[in-house]
Amino acid sequence: MFRLxxxxxxHPNHNYVRELCNNDSLLNKLINRIGYIRIPVQQDGFQYLVRSLIGQQLSTKAAETIFLRLxxxxxxxxxxxxxATAEEDLRIVGLSKNKLGYIRNVAERAKEGALDFRKVGDMDDEEIVRLLTSIKxxxxxxxxxxxxxxxxxxDVVSFGDSGLNRAAEWLYASEGSGGQPQLHxxxxxxxxxxxxASLYLWEAINRSLVHDEPLNL
Incomplete structure (x- = not known):
């Protein structure tokens, strides 16, 4: 069976990307500079959240090590x-007490059906945010x-993401902001x-394009 x-x-030539670029000349330059972006499918929603919780306030390498041990x-x-796994066994892999508690919270909500990964795709964005943020x-x-x-x-913008804000301030520095964050x-x-747009701004950081001074794209 074929899997996505x-x-x-x-790709910059896709119609929806061209539509996006037509509304934003600086973003257009960045997109053409970077080229195509591919983000792999995450097959399991529970594992995705576990990985996210492990990664809080840790380096990517440290988080990946703990996830692989788990x-x-x-x-x-x-x-x-x-x-079903004893707390002391889970702690041995490197999970803090707080993070283990958070992961168990998600597991409990998933097991009882309050968090059903088969159904979240039918919910709108804010419904999903409310559901997930109700979990400690x-x-x-x-x-x-x-x-x-x-x-x-x-159509998601994470206004609280520091990297996204930094990249937006860099890209649009020449335009001025009137005291408003560029991302907003x-x-x-x-x-x-x-x-x-967010994915291209993050990719600009990944490729070390974002510096203190605006880059001449």
Missing amino acids: QYLFDI EQLCGKITPDVIL GIGRWTAEMFLIFYLGRQ RKHVHWKPYSTI
């Missing part, structure tokens, strides 16, 4: 396995990343493809 490989497979311990990371340990940023990187929602000022021009 990429959640986002974005995977080795559990076999497959599922709500049932997490709830999950804040709005984590919920917004779930919308983007698990569900592939195309510009996102209205990106609808209904705000996620695409």
Whole structure:
């Protein structure tokens, strides 16, 4: 059976990208500089949230090490396995007491059906944010990343993301802002493809394009 490989497979020549670029000349230059972006599909919603919770306030390398240890311990990371595994065994892989509690919170909500990963795709963005942030340990940023990187929602801007704000200030420095954060000022021009703009701004950081001085694109 064919499985979708990429959640986002974005090329500057795609019609929706051209529509986005027509509304924002500086973003157009950035998109053409970077080229295509591919974001792989995340197959399991529970594992995605577990990985996100582990990664809070940790380097990518440290978080990945803990996740792999957890995977080795559990076999497959599922709500049932997490709830059935002794706390001391879970702590050995490197989970703090707080993070373990947050992961168990998600597992409990998933097991009881309050968080049904088969149905979240039918909910609108704010419904999902409210559902996820009702679980202790999950804040709005984590919920917004779930919308983007698990569900592939195309019109999400995470206003609290420091990297996204930094990249927006860099890209639009020549325009001035009137005292308003550039991300707040510009996102209205990106609808209904705000996620695409966000992905290119993050990619600008990943490629070390974002510096203290605006780059001549």
